[in-house]
Amino acid sequence: MKLNLKVWRQQGPQEKGRMVDYQIDGISEHMSFLEMMDVLNQKLIGSGEEPIAFDHDCREGICGSCSMFINGEAHGPVKGTTTCQLHMRSFKDGDTIYIEPFRANAFPVIKDLVIDRSAFDRIQHSGGYISVNTSGNTQDANATPIAKEHADLAMDAATCIGCGACVATCKNSSAMLFVGAKISQYALLPQGQVEAKDRAQNMVAQMDAEGFGNCTNTGACEVECPKGISLTNIARMNREFLGGSLTK
Amino acid sequence: MSTQKQSLSSIGRKVLMALTGFFLMVFLLQHMSINMLSVINADVFNEVSHFMGTNALVQFVLQPVLIFSVFFHFVWGMVLEYQNNQARSIKYAKYSGHANATWMSRNMIISGLAVLAFLVVHFYDFWIPEINTKYIEGDMTGLHPGSNEFRYHEELVDKFANQPIRVILYVIAFFMLSLHLMHGFQSAFQSVGFNHSKYTPIIKKMGNIFAIAVPLGFVFVALYHFIYHPH
Structure with missing residues (x-):
């Protein structure tokens, strides 16, 4: 799959953030959303850019760490799942995906998609x-x-x-x-x-x-x-x- | 993190919104029922209107509670909307509110402000002239000057007969009220802590019936007098 990603990048809690566009290719529909993020980060590291910071831990839907707001919904379009349990088969080739941190003043952004x-x-x-x-x-x-x-x-x-x-x-x-x-x-x-x-x-x-x-x-x-x-x-x-x- | 001490907790605020909402819904039901009498029988409508306009309990207990409820419900509705807006300073680039909540529940401020705008017109139309006649001119008889006929029914019919703009305003306002009630009715029960696996689905159905029937009743009365009038 080929995807257009719009990802929130923010250097630190006091910095001003912005949405940044990334193109990514060769994503398997069997990957989890976080694995897709891993692939993107590998690509960024390979090209000398800073990888995107995001929360994750158990990757089996039980720890509550992963916290992305995907295409306007918490944990993405599938109901009853965390982001780590969301798979790329929920998206189509050529899709544009908005990836933002959970937003609330009570949850300040620490970096990129990581919130406090x-x-x-x-x-x-x-x-x-x-x-x-x-x-x-x-x-x-x-x-x-x-x-x-x-x-x-x-x-x-x-x-x-x-x-x-x-x-x-x-x-x-x-x-x-x-x-x-x-x-x-x-x-x-x-x-x-x-x-x-x-x-x-x-x-x-x-x-x-x-x-x-x-x-x-x-x-x-x-x-x-x-x-x-x-x-x-x-x-x-x-x-x-x-x-x-x-x-x- | 805000350390400011809130005078009323977030739950206290929602309970008061619910209680004033309950009172306003009861008020709407009785108002619509009395309006409906104007279609059925002019004399009965006049008698009931005169009773409501001069009864001490209605005028000096229920009316102040009504004014408080209207004022509190609107002011706090707007304050809460502002506070809730402030709780997320940086907005989402993409937010799919429709994916998980109804338009009615997400836009209570829009339907509420539309009802408020209507109320301003309604006060100017009915309430202010009525208060003027009764308490400023001191005429508590409810009669046409120099006659034994009650004036209420004729005043009501005059407002709608040959008045298409007022009737259209009515239809729009009560459509917005209907949207407001579709969420408000069931939401008020949830706010006071009533949520039951067996009864909540019934409350939601009753809420939809109330939200359609009551505004429709008001619109029916306006349309009736617009179409059928003596002159």
Whole structure:
């Protein structure tokens, strides 16, 4: 395949970036999108140019590192996948492909397509945990009965890999799907009840402080989420938050 | 990272948008129902209009809540749009919003501003003259000067009879309102935390019915009086 690529290049966090055109040939439809980027980088290195910086780690759709905004969609045109799981067979010979970093002021660009997602870490630190004694007195996992339905929903929420596609795709750069999932995975389980009153309050306060936008329920996050995190998690967060506000 | 303390959290803001939205939707339903009476029976329409215009609960409790809701919903809608716009300073070179969300949900500001523009005209047309008659001229009778006939039905018919421009404005405005409600109705439930695997699909269907039926009702009344009028 022969492709025209338009890639965001930015030297550093303070530098001004721009879209740069690259032509690439000999791309197999069996390659993953990241392998195509590898081929492009080899070509750039061979011609003495600086390769394009992009995030990647596991390349099996589970770490949440890869973060490209491809042809106007987070992780590209295929639903329910990360960029590393996107294959070149989703594109046609001669296609023009726009490749940009996930954009939100809360996710500043570090270089080229690499962004700083530590805002998510700070939200997690503010309430995404439970306080338990782990010093050798670990309770048997089956000692606390949990309804199957709740266990399943908590597991669904916990599959969030924190990739940031929800923020990137949201027209408002809202992080509510991520925060909703992180709150839900604890709110649904008995172990999460100890901090329940403060968790949603603290995590939402941190989310707001990071500069994410407001949710307007467009539902784009749910569609683009590679792990299929549902909007019901945002509704649950709203309930947890309101419940916490009213009973404090 | 902004360290500015927000007076109202992002969830607080969306809940207030939803609650004022709920109130405005109830208001729309009753307004449309009363307008519909003008087609069915002029006397009943006059009686109900007079009741709504002079009842203390409606005038001094519900009307202030309505004015607050309209004001809050529009002002915060615009503030939120501005804030959300600011959350992404550098825009995407290519953004395929249509791939994952409806036009209605992405353009609430456009449909909302169109409704606001209509409301300005509507206030000038109906609300300001009504307030002038009742509270400035002090005429609370609801009657034509020097007669025993109520004036409401005739005033309404006069606004639409032989007034094609006003009728066209009505049709455009209520089309935009319909688009706004198609997202707004179901979105309000989600904002207050109501999302249920069984009931949410029903709410979405009800939302679409509401979003089509209510604006259509208003348009029907305008068209009816445009076509059938005594003079």
